[in-house]
Amino acid sequence: MLHIVKKDLPKTREKIVVRLSAVLAALALASILVLVAGANPFELYLGIIQGCFGSVYRFAATIEKMVPLLVLSLGVMVAFKMRFWNIGAEGQFLMGAVGTTLVVRLLPDLPLPIMLMLMSVVSFLFGAVWLMVPAFLKARFGTNETLFTLMLNYIALTLVTALQYDFWKDPAASGMPKIANLPPNALLPGVSGFNLSILMAVIIVLAMYYFMNRSKIGFEISVLGESENTARYIGINVTKTIMIAALVSGGLCGVVGMMQTTGVSGALSTQITGGLGFTAIIVAWLSGLKVPFVVVNSFAFAVLLQGASYIQTAFQIPGSVAEMIQAIILFFILGSEFILQYRFVSDKNKREVA
Amino acid sequence: MEFVFFLTAAVKAGTCLLYATLGEIISEKVGHLNLGVEGMMQMGAVVGFIAGFTFGNPYIAVLCAAIAGACGALIYGFLTISLKANQVVTGLTLSIFGVGFAAFFGKNFVGKKVPEAITTFFAPIKLPIFGDIPYVGQIFFNQSVYVYFSYLLVIAIYVYLYKTKWGLNTRMVGENPVAADASGIPVDKYKYFNIALCGALCGLGGAFLSLVYISIYPVNVVSGRGWIAVALVIFAMWNPGKALLGAYFFGALDIASFWLQQYTLPVSIYFFTALPYLATVFVLIFTSMRKSSNKKEPAWLGKNYFKEDR
Numbered sequence: 001m002l003h004i005v006k007k008d009l010p011k012t013r014e015k016i017v018v019r020l021s022a023v024l025a026a027l028a029l030a031s032i033l034v035l036v037a038g039a040n041p042f043e044l045y046l047g048i049i050q051g052c053f054g055s056v057y058r059f060a061a062t063i064e065k066m067v068p069l070l071v072l073s074l075g076v077m078v079a080f081k082m083r084f085w086n087i088g089a090e091g092q093f094l095m096g097a098v099g100t101t102l103v104v105r106l107l108p109d110l111p112l113p114i115m116l117m118l119m120s121v122v123s124f125l126f127g128a129v130w131l132m133v134p135a136f137l138k139a140r141f142g143t144n145e146t147l148f149t150l151m152l153n154y155i156a157l158t159l160v161t162a163l164q165y166d167f168w169k170d171p172a173a174s175g176m177p178k179i180a181n182l183p184p185n186a187l188l189p190g191v192s193g194f195n196l197s198i199l200m201a202v203i204i205v206l207a208m209y210y211f212m213n214r215s216k217i218g219f220e221i222s223v224l225g226e227s228e229n230t231a232r233y234i235g236i237n238v239t240k241t242i243m244i245a246a247l248v249s250g251g252l253c254g255v256v257g258m259m260q261t262t263g264v265s266g267a268l269s270t271q272i273t274g275g276l277g278f279t280a281i282i283v284a285w286l287s288g289l290k291v292p293f294v295v296v297n298s299f300a301f302a303v304l305l306q307g308a309s310y311i312q313t314a315f316q317i318p319g320s321v322a323e324m325i326q327a328i329i330l331f332f333i334l335g336s337e338f339i340l341q342y343r344f345v346s347d348k349n350k351r352e353v354a
Numbered sequence: 355m356e357f358v359f360f361l362t363a364a365v366k367a368g369t370c371l372l373y374a375t376l377g378e379i380i381s382e383k384v385g386h387l388n389l390g391v392e393g394m395m396q397m398g399a400v401v402g403f404i405a406g407f408t409f410g411n412p413y414i415a416v417l418c419a420a421i422a423g424a425c426g427a428l429i430y431g432f433l434t435i436s437l438k439a440n441q442v443v444t445g446l447t448l449s450i451f452g453v454g455f456a457a458f459f460g461k462n463f464v465g466k467k468v469p470e471a472i473t474t475f476f477a478p479i480k481l482p483i484f485g486d487i488p489y490v491g492q493i494f495f496n497q498s499v500y501v502y503f504s505y506l507l508v509i510a511i512y513v514y515l516y517k518t519k520w521g522l523n524t525r526m527v528g529e530n531p532v533a534a535d536a537s538g539i540p541v542d543k544y545k546y547f548n549i550a551l552c553g554a555l556c557g558l559g560g561a562f563l564s565l566v567y568i569s570i571y572p573v574n575v576v577s578g579r580g581w582i583a584v585a586l587v588i589f590a591m592w593n594p595g596k597a598l599l600g601a602y603f604f605g606a607l608d609i610a611s612f613w614l615q616q617y618t619l620p621v622s623i624y625f626f627t628a629l630p631y632l633a634t635v636f637v638l639i640f641t642s643m644r645k646s647s648n649k650k651e652p653a654w655l656g657k658n659y660f661k662e663d664r
Binding site: 322 | 430437442446578584
């Protein structure tokens with residue numbers, strides 16, 4: 001009989017080989033789907049590459065898609081490191097966007113630099129609070145955070161719906177349920193498609209690398225993730241650590257709400273997240289909760305997203321095909337983890353060892 | 355009398371939630387938190403509709419929907435049971451997949467009507483004797499056969515989980531797979547069976563929407579009801595009987611937010627949309643605060659079992 005056993009940590013090279021093969025296998029399977037949709041898979045995949053790197057404008061669009069995904073993934077990563085399942089990135093994103101819009105509504109005439117700073121702080125706090133409530137209850141009573149944060153996504157979404165259709169509805173939009181666009185003094189400055197959020201993202205990546213790998217609190221978070229008992233034994237204040245991690249995690253996701261409203265969409269709406277909060281969870285997990293891999297993987301996913309929106313217009317292929325290709329690739333990568341972590345041994349060998 | 359019509363509509367609106375919730379309960383009882391409910395419902399809804407539209411046969415339509423949901427669940431099952439993939443991430447991916455799947459295969463059917471043969475088959479039928487009970491008869495026993503079947507399912511699943519040996523084993527797998535394995539229960543087989551059954555039920559829930567609830571196929575037929583079903587499992591404390599009550603309560607809220615638009619209310623109607631999620635949050639907090647032995651969440655929920663780790 002065959003047995004499955006855990007093996008030693010795989011080398012980086014093996015990881016890359018296995019994952020690339022998984023992606024290739026997924027693309028091979030997805031090709032069948034593309035054929036059904038009536039397109040040539042090779043042309044389509046080539047089209048995805050072209051749509052991402054074909055011109056400065058398209059490359060800017062790819063980076064524009066990468067930035068929010070990257071920051072969201074870094075956000076959820078902090079929580080995951082502690083084995084705290086923050087599935088609520090969507091909600092924290094939305095709340096951050098609500099905070100941003102609130103600043104503009106209360107203080108519409110601030111000069112741009114002060115406005116941006118205030119919006120960053122408020123969106124950070126809104127996102128942070130949206131995660132610190134379940135974090136506090138988790139620390140205090142052991143409330144299941146996976147389901148709690150999941151529910152909070154839908155509560156935030158309903159809140160934004162209520163704002164959009166009722167409380168903050170723009171009277172100038174001739175009956176359209178829409179929140180007014182932000183004024184020019186609240187928009188992120190940008191040059192030919194690249195906006196200031198890229199610089200913010202670079203700073204956040206560096207700060208997070210330091211936070212996770214060099215700071216005391218980053219160390220405490222990973223110890224707590226390994227074992228709560230060890231953490232208590234070496235004198236870590238568990239509740240405090242959980243709350244700080246939640247502050248950073250939810251706060252980062254909240255800031256993305258600010259980046260997207262002020263840099264891309266120009267107004268708060270229910271559509272603003274585009275499901276990125278869920279994609280970020282997958283990115284963070286596939287990156288093994290390591291900052292450099294989060295950067296690489298968010299770029300890879302941005303290529304998929306940008307490629308998907310390009311092929312929709314260029315090939316008349318519905319966006320749902322790209323959505324399915326994305327899911328198939330994910331299934332294969334998730335499955336390939338098994339090869340990296342386990343190996344087969346037969347009973348015969350086992351006995352010889354014994 | 356208007357209120358009776360409201361409740362009749364609430365039962366109808368809650369039925370799709372009931373199917374999906376019963377499915378998710380079974381899955382969580384073997385320790386697998388499957389966040390792919392939305393995706394499996396979408397798959398069932400679209401495949402059920404296409405089969406129904408093509409063959410005009412209600413049995414084939416429903417069977418295809420159940421198979422589609424089960425296939426979705428088996429992808430999840432294979433990855434989480436055999437390949438030990440993370441349950442949360444795999445479930446979310448399954449939801450993305452199912453939504454894309456439905457959008458892709460359903461795009462040529464948007465705006466098409468359910469065939470006559472199926473509409474007639476699933477039209478409300480007044481049951482003899484039961485249907486004549488005042489109020490209750492109108493609300494519960496003047497419904498589609500699809501709704502009646504869900505009543506039977508609640509009983510069947512209750513009996514399965516609490517009165518049979520398989521159900522006992524199933525619950526043991528979710529509570530303590532190590533002990534279950536040691537006592538000779540084939541853990542993986544139980545997991546596969548229950549997860550596939552969960553998918554079939556979610557598929558049926560989705561098909562209820564496309565075949566019975568809405569007679570013209572829309573773009574996104576499930577539109578977030580899968581996530582409500584996940585919430586309902588907690589609300590119902592993993593109990594099929596309470597799932598029935600919860601499903602109708604949440605169904606009533608769904609109807610209420612439409613129905614109340616004609617009145618001026620002191621609260622926003624969006625409050626009613628958020629209420630299922632708010633209620634679930636309170637149940638989560640309340641059950642964790644009590645911290646007693648009747649915390650109903652299966653002990654190994656969300657954790658994969660790896661035999662050789664023992």
